[in-house]
Amino acid sequence: MTDRMVPIAIIYSRSEAMVVASLLDAAGILVHIGGYNHSSVSICPVALGGFKLTVPEFQHQDASGIIASAPGFGEETFSYALQRAVIKVMILWSCIFGLPMVIATIAIEDFPPVTILVAPLMVITVPVNPQGNSDYYLSALDDA
Numbered sequence: 001m002t003d004r005m006v007p008i009a010i011i012y013s014r015s016e017a018m019v020v021a022s023l024l025d026a027a028g029i030l031v032h033i034g035g036y037n038h039s040s041v042s043i044c045p046v047a048l049g050g051f052k053l054t055v056p057e058f059q060h061q062d063a064s065g066i067i068a069s070a071p072g073f074g075e076e077t078f079s080y081a082l083q084r085a086v087i088k089v090m091i092l093w094s095c096i097f098g099l100p101m102v103i104a105t106i107a108i109e110d111f112p113p114v115t116i117l118v119a120p121l122m123v124i125t126v127p128v129n130p131q132g133n134s135d136y137y138l139s140a141l142d143d144a
Helices: 014-026 036-040 057-068 080-107 113-125
Strands: 005-011 032-034 051-056
Touching (some): 005 014, 051 057
Antiparallel strands (some): 032 051
16 A cells, blocks of 8 residues: 555535545545635536545545445435525526516517517526536445
């Protein structure tokens, strides 16, 4: 075993990366979060490839055990609160762009009615942060 840094996880959420790094740091595992300083500049860490957590090779086995034994690790949960928030923003966004076009179509004689069809397309521009599941590269744990 060497002291070279090997990846243990690629995480797409800054808060999850900080929690996992703090968990490992509290256990005495050296951990580096790659791309951490880019998060203040980028709205979408997915475009940067996520936050790459690396640990020394000689601590990879211990780090794998700590992460695997963390409460909630491996459970897939879907945030319905986030889904509802995105739907509310999409409705608001549609009203912001759709109502002025409907009013303009009614009020202005030469305003082409086909522009009302543009309003639903504006929903595509709703800023949503696409986050996927994190990738963990844990070593096989010995039962001995």
